[in-house]
Amino acid sequence: MGQPGSLSRQSLIKKFKPYFPNSNNAINRELAQIMLYLNVDGTVKNLSALLEKHTAEKTNISSQMLSEETTLRSEQYGPLIREVIAKMPPSEAIFYGMLLSHATEGWNKALREKYFMWFYDVLSAKGGMSFKAYMENVRLQAMSNVPDKDKAYFEELSGVYSPGTVAENLPQPIGPGANYSGSTINSFLWGDKMNDYNGTLADGERAYRAALCILCHRMRGEGGATGPDLTQIRSKFGRYDLLYSIYSPNDDISDQYAFTLFHLDNDKKIAGRILSESSDSIKILPNPLNTSYSVQLAKSSVLKQDLSPISPMPSGLLNRLNEKEISDLFAYLLSGADESHELYNNKNLE
Numbered sequence: 001m002g003q004p005g006s007l008s009r010q011s012l013i014k015k016f017k018p019y020f021p022n023s024n025n026a027i028n029r030e031l032a033q034i035m036l037y038l039n040v041d042g043t044v045k046n047l048s049a050l051l052e053k054h055t056a057e058k059t060n061i062s063s064q065m066l067s068e069e070t071t072l073r074s075e076q077y078g079p080l081i082r083e084v085i086a087k088m089p090p091s092e093a094i095f096y097g098m099l100l101s102h103a104t105e106g107w108n109k110a111l112r113e114k115y116f117m118w119f120y121d122v123l124s125a126k127g128g129m130s131f132k133a134y135m136e137n138v139r140l141q142a143m144s145n146v147p148d149k150d151k152a153y154f155e156e157l158s159g160v161y162s163p164g165t166v167a168e169n170l171p172q173p174i175g176p177g178a179n180y181s182g183s184t185i186n187s188f189l190w191g192d193k194m195n196d197y198n199g200t201l202a203d204g205e206r207a208y209r210a211a212l213c214i215l216c217h218r219m220r221g222e223g224g225a226t227g228p229d230l231t232q233i234r235s236k237f238g239r240y241d242l243l244y245s246i247y248s249p250n251d252d253i254s255d256q257y258a259f260t261l262f263h264l265d266n267d268k269k270i271a272g273r274i275l276s277e278s279s280d281s282i283k284i285l286p287n288p289l290n291t292s293y294s295v296q297l298a299k300s301s302v303l304k305q306d307l308s309p310i311s312p313m314p315s316g317l318l319n320r321l322n323e324k325e326i327s328d329l330f331a332y333l334l335s336g337a338d339e340s341h342e343l344y345n346n347k348n349l350e
Helices: 006-019 025-037 043-057 078-086 091-100 109-122 131-144 148-157 182-189 201-210 239-247 323-335
Strands: 260-264 269-277 281-285 295-298 302-307
Touching (some): 006 025, 025 043, 025 091, 043 091, 043 109, 091 109, 091 131, 109 131, 109 269, 131 148, 182 239, 201 323, 239 323, 260 281, 269 295
Antiparallel strands (some): 260 269, 269 281
């Protein structure tokens, strides 16, 4: 029904504001949506505080489903259940993270810094199918509300980098792209659409370059080396695993290619590949798309380090392409860039 009139809005704010934040989580969730919709002063700050609180406390909306007492009744399954519960995504915090991704006003630099660094925390959890892809879409939604002049800073803060000038000589996607879901991609790559594929090797190579794959991966000896060689990737992964590793790279990160996440004494975090280390500093490569950019960290500023839950491979690369380009890319990878492959000779792919 749209925003209420000015008098009605002020009346609603006067009525609800004294109760938010609330000690009751269910009431907080309802009021949070109302306060954000009415654009009440201080709402982003309050939501950020709730996000931080429930992330630290690992609050789950259905946390009473299995108590510790219940898990202790089974020697065989109890430890496994407790481990699963310990790694569950903090659903109460995710609720506020999702709300904040739609907030357009009320931000300052400090609040946005904490918010975008939060994605390192939530992606460390173990969610169900498409959980990490969903969280990446939340991050992308939040980033769409960041002023253009600040986007590069907050992208870097959340471990996602622009290719910058290194991509200037690559072909641009034909597009238009879209914010694809896993089921959408699955639907136009499976079955008849791939069996009847009639693209060319040149189409596939163009899509491969436009999707920026060549910056980090080699195909038949050409390309970057910060990621695995893709020439024989079809023999190592099934069709589904290959597709999903592109669509949601944060789901399964090989230790061989994972970045190290450094927790710094200024409450910030930075991830990167370690290039060199001396007695008092660590030199890292934070941007896999630009090997000329490095950062020097003083060891005295590092509180701890562990593997980053965010893949060096950027999420959302497929969103740059249209459906035909994604089919071209997938065929190119399945063929190993071999023009004699059955995909390029109108033979069905079983």
